Amino acid sequence: MPKIELYKLFNKSGYTLFSPRHPFFAEERFAQYLRAFRGEETEIILHVEDKGKESFLTRLPPEFLTVEETSSGYAITPRKSAREVQEYLKNVFFDTLRKDDALLLEVQRHQDLFYHYGRFRFRGFYSILHRLFPILFIMHGIPGFQPMAWDMIIGDPYFEDRNFLEISRHYQQVSWGLESAFEDVTLRVVENHALRLLNDVVRQDRNGEGFVQAFRLAARLGLGFLKDFFWPATQATEKSEWTKFLRPPVPLAPWSDSQ
Amino acid sequence: MNWREHLEVMDIPLYILPARLSGWYEEGAWVASPPCDIAELARKVRGKFPFVLQWAVYAPPSSLPLSEGEMESILCALERMIDEFLYSLSFYEKIAKNYRFMFSLCLVAYIIGLFSVNTWWFIWFRQPYLALTGIDNWARRRRFLRLAQCRLQTITQGQDPKRHEALSEVLDFFLTLSPGDPAYLEKIMGFLKTKEKTDSVFGEIRKAYENLKRREKDKSYLLKRIPHTSWTKVKRFFLGDLLLIPEVFTPFLCIPVRDLSFTLEAVEERYAQNRALQALQ
Numbered sequence: 306m307p308k309i310e311l312y313k314l315f316n317k318s319g320y321t322l323f324s325p326r327h328p329f330f331a332e333e334r335f336a337q338y339l340r341a342f343r344g345e346e347t348e349i350i351l352h353v354e355d356k357g358k359e360s361f362l363t364r365l366p367p368e369f370l371t372v373e374e375t376s377s378g379y380a381i382t383p384r385k386s387a388r389e390v391q392e393y394l395k396n397v398f399f400d401t402l403r404k405d406d407a408l409l410l411e412v413q414r415h416q417d418l419f420y421h422y423g424r425f426r427f428r429g430f431y432s433i434l435h436r437l438f439p440i441l442f443i444m445h446g447i448p449g450f451q452p453m454a455w456d457m458i459i460g461d462p463y464f465e466d467r468n469f470l471e472i473s474r475h476y477q478q479v480s481w482g483l484e485s486a487f488e489d490v491t492l493r494v495v496e497n498h499a500l501r502l503l504n505d506v507v508r509q510d511r512n513g514e515g516f517v518q519a520f521r522l523a524a525r526l527g528l529g530f531l532k533d534f535f536w537p538a539t540q541a542t543e544k545s546e547w548t549k550f551l552r553p554p555v556p557l558a559p560w561s562d563s564q
Numbered sequence: 565m566n567w568r569e570h571l572e573v574m575d576i577p578l579y580i581l582p583a584r585l586s587g588w589y590e591e592g593a594w595v596a597s598p599p600c601d602i603a604e605l606a607r608k609v610r611g612k613f614p615f616v617l618q619w620a621v622y623a624p625p626s627s628l629p630l631s632e633g634e635m636e637s638i639l640c641a642l643e644r645m646i647d648e649f650l651y652s653l654s655f656y657e658k659i660a661k662n663y664r665f666m667f668s669l670c671l672v673a674y675i676i677g678l679f680s681v682n683t684w685w686f687i688w689f690r691q692p693y694l695a696l697t698g699i700d701n702w703a704r705r706r707r708f709l710r711l712a713q714c715r716l717q718t719i720t721q722g723q724d725p726k727r728h729e730a731l732s733e734v735l736d737f738f739l740t741l742s743p744g745d746p747a748y749l750e751k752i753m754g755f756l757k758t759k760e761k762t763d764s765v766f767g768e769i770r771k772a773y774e775n776l777k778r779r780e781k782d783k784s785y786l787l788k789r790i791p792h793t794s795w796t797k798v799k800r801f802f803l804g805d806l807l808l809i810p811e812v813f814t815p816f817l818c819i820p821v822r823d824l825s826f827t828l829e830a831v832e833e834r835y836a837q838n839r840a841l842q843a844l845q
Contacts, residue, residue: 310637468659498633532589
């Protein structure tokens with residue numbers, strides 16, 4: 306069953322969903338899409354800190370649904386229709402995971418097809434001359450060259466074309482799988498203690514450096530791939546190591562007009 | 565999954581082992597590893613297809629045991645590892661099969677040449693190395709393809725108390741080692757070897773550690789994948805047609821997991837010590 310893991314990370318102002326995936330070694334995902342092509346249904350596994358809290362209504366994002374506590378219960382005001390929410394979620398996956406993999410798939414397909422496209426077929430007028438080149442040897446007293454010539458003229462292009470077709474068929478199947486992988490999806494919510502520890506560290510935000518501390522702990526907690534999230538987060542929002550390159554600007558002239 | 569087919573459940577223990585991994589994405593993590601490599605796993609499921617692979621997790625005692633999500637991520641990692649391996653083997657085999665078939669024409673040419681004409685030596689310029697294209701992946705694929713008959717993988721808590729006890733002993737020994745010891749794996753293996761004589765469970769745990777040791781000794785993925793030495797270039801030339809069919813590397817079934825002896829309190833203490841030191845300075 307193809308599985309997509311999502312981690313619900315605390316990012317100081319709200320929550321972010323992060324999916325562990327290698328930026329360019331995509332074979333493991335292609336293998337999953339091939340499974341989807343064979344008719345298996347995708348499962349999205351959402352890792353959260355606390356399952357109990359997740360099911361609580363007020364935790365829902367306010368742009369979909371506003372929940373207010375009243376004296377007698379909860380006042381629920383839907384902001385979007387179910388259809389709109391579905392569309393929204395679909396677009397979210399299409400713009401991130403699916404688009405990314407579709408691009409990688411196209412790149413990989415063309416890389417693999419490049420070497421096999423007409424490798425032994427030289428097109429154009431001169432190709433005819435080149436193909437007849439072994440005739441010279443055959444006519445000049447080396448008839449043993451014949452089997453080799455027929456191999457070159459008929460055998461090689463035939464098998465190379467088969468290679469080309471095999472590869473394009475394979476990638477076609479993967480891309481069909483990619484399309485169907487995001488059609489039928491089941492969601493499963495699971496509780497992750499390591500994630501809770503990390504989110505607590507970010508929430509505590511000691512010295513205003515919650516992200517960098519989470520970055521240091523992530524690998525030890527078995528969530529090393531979250532370094533890819535915490536490292537840019539700390540560099541962008543906390544005390545960055547790149548600030549040492551921020552110098553006061555060098556004046557173009559030793560004096561300025563205002564002085 | 566077809567509910568009508570008879571599925572045999574293969575129960576494979578998965579040990580959570582105290583370790584100190586050192587990669588960028590796994591620094592300080594422990595490891596989850598079964599007591600067999602993927603070749604042995606494939607051998608175990610011989611003649612048992614289709615089947616369900618059930619990983620039974622055994623972990624040393626901890627104040628914060630593995631949660632559902634962590635178990636699930638271990639399962640996902642194992643599934644992905646095996647899937648990717650089988651996927652790459654089958655994909656490259658599709659191309660390699662054609663190349664090897666190309667050699668059959670070449671063979672016909674040789675035979676015709678041998679029996680028909682006196683000046684036949686030219687045909688040795690054909691590509692005899694095509695016969696060897698991707699032969700290593702072919703052999704590997706034959707061994708591992710039965711793993712593709714796995715219909716479902718599940719993960720559960722292991723029920724054997726002996727294994728849990730053995731792991732707690734291993735953890736006790738691990739905690740006696742100094743934290744910066746570079747030869748900690750050898751020491752643990754030595755400990756397990758002495759224990760193995762009394763209890764065979766320790767032998768299983770040693771095998772799981774051997775998995776990890778093999779992985780630690782192995783070269784990095786990039787160095788393996790890119791043929792950067794002359795010898796690998798020559799080898800890949802003969803086994804694959806000019807690097808079009810790269811070698812598919814057998815995965816080590818080792819998954820980094822949370823350090824179960826880790827608590828946030830220890831980190832808090834360290835911060836407090838640092839603050840005290842800073843105040844002194």
